[in-house]
Amino acid sequence: MSPRHTPWAEAAADFAIGLGPIPEADWLEGGEADPAARKDALMATHRDLVWAETPGSRAAQAQVLAMVEAATGRAAERPDLPPLYAASRLVADDLVLMQRSDAWRVGALSLSAPTFFSAEQVIGRSLAELHGPVPGFAERFGKRVERIFDGLRDGLVLQRRNWTLVNTDDLFTPRPAPIRARIGQIGPGEAGEALFLRVERQTLRRAPGGAGVVFTIRVWRDPLASLAGDAARLAAFAAAWRQATPAFRAYKGLAPYDALVEGFLRAAGE
Numbered sequence: 620m621s622p623r624h625t626p627w628a629e630a631a632a633d634f635a636i637g638l639g640p641i642p643e644a645d646w647l648e649g650g651e652a653d654p655a656a657r658k659d660a661l662m663a664t665h666r667d668l669v670w671a672e673t674p675g676s677r678a679a680q681a682q683v684l685a686m687v688e689a690a691t692g693r694a695a696e697r698p699d700l701p702p703l704y705a706a707s708r709l710v711a712d713d714l715v716l717m718q719r720s721d722a723w724r725v726g727a728l729s730l731s732a733p734t735f736f737s738a739e740q741v742i743g744r745s746l747a748e749l750h751g752p753v754p755g756f757a758e759r760f761g762k763r764v765e766r767i768f769d770g771l772r773d774g775l776v777l778q779r780r781n782w783t784l785v786n787t788d789d790l791f792t793p794r795p796a797p798i799r800a801r802i803g804q805i806g807p808g809e810a811g812e813a814l815f816l817r818v819e820r821q822t823l824r825r826a827p828g829g830a831g832v833v834f835t836i837r838v839w840r841d842p843l844a845s846l847a848g849d850a851a852r853l854a855a856f857a858a859a860w861r862q863a864t865p866a867f868r869a870y871k872g873l874a875p876y877d878a879l880v881e882g883f884l885r886a887a888g889e
């Protein structure tokens with residue numbers, strides 16, 4: 620199957636805000652038969668990694684639930700649960716409620732497909748604190764991102780996408796270390812099946828009445844082999860891989876994959 624989202628083909632591999640408006644009807648992509656089963660299983664085994672809420676966030680959580688119910692045409696099946704979690708069970712996406720106090724902070728989140736972070740790590744954090752590890756974020760993006768949050772209006776939905784490469788197709792990856800420890804086990808001919816392009820499609824929109832902002836994260840992954848057979852797509856990925864900035868490569872931990880990716884690209888004709 621061809622990758623659904625190809626952000627690596629659309630811009631040079633560097634950090635970017637990359638937020639653009641999309642039609643309201645395209646807010647959530649859907650397509651997962653039973654997200655509640657996947658999320659409930661993680662709640663049972665890893666609750667602190669996948670769920671957190673701050674006191675006083677329930678009213679805003681309920682507004683997000685109402686938005687999700689309206690968008691999906693489905694009612695929460697478990698109204699006894701915290702509203703943001705009840706909403707998250709209806710959709711494939713992870714849901715983060717951001718609320719404005721002294722800054723925009725994480726008020727509650729349901730995070731079942733984390734790319735190397737956890738709910739307990741980020742609950743209550745401001746945008747600046749969340750992005751402390753991202754090289755150049757404060758200087759290049761910090762103020763602009765806060766202004767974007769402040770300027771959201773009902774009906775405006777913004778989308779951005781990022782990408783990385785990892786040696787797993789697991790959705791639930793709170794920590795990089797156990798995954799990276801297995802890179803050495805991948806044989807040179809196995810890169811196409813063992814390495815995955817991991818794309819996060821993220822959206823941002825205001826809850827009605829302005830009680831908060833909901834940030835959604837949907838993770839898509841495709842084996843590197845999915846690039847073969849389409850020369851233009853393969854060339855676009857090769858360019859992104861080879862031209863990625865040093866800061867981007869270091870932050871995403873790409874160097875350990877170099878020999879495998881280069882071997883794959885050469886075998887595929889790049």
Ligand code: HEM
Nearest residue numbers: 634635636715717725736741749750752753764781823834
């Ligand atoms: C919508 C505006 C936002 C922008 C423009 C943005 C931008 C970024 C960028 C550029 C990165 C580096 C990885 C990448 O290329 O995506 C990143 C990482 C991250 N973002 Fe955001 N972000 C936004 C909103 C949020 C929100 C609302 C959260 C709340 C949970 C969040 C949590 C994180 C975390 C946890 C990381 C990983 C940081 C680490 O390495 O520890 N971001 N973000």
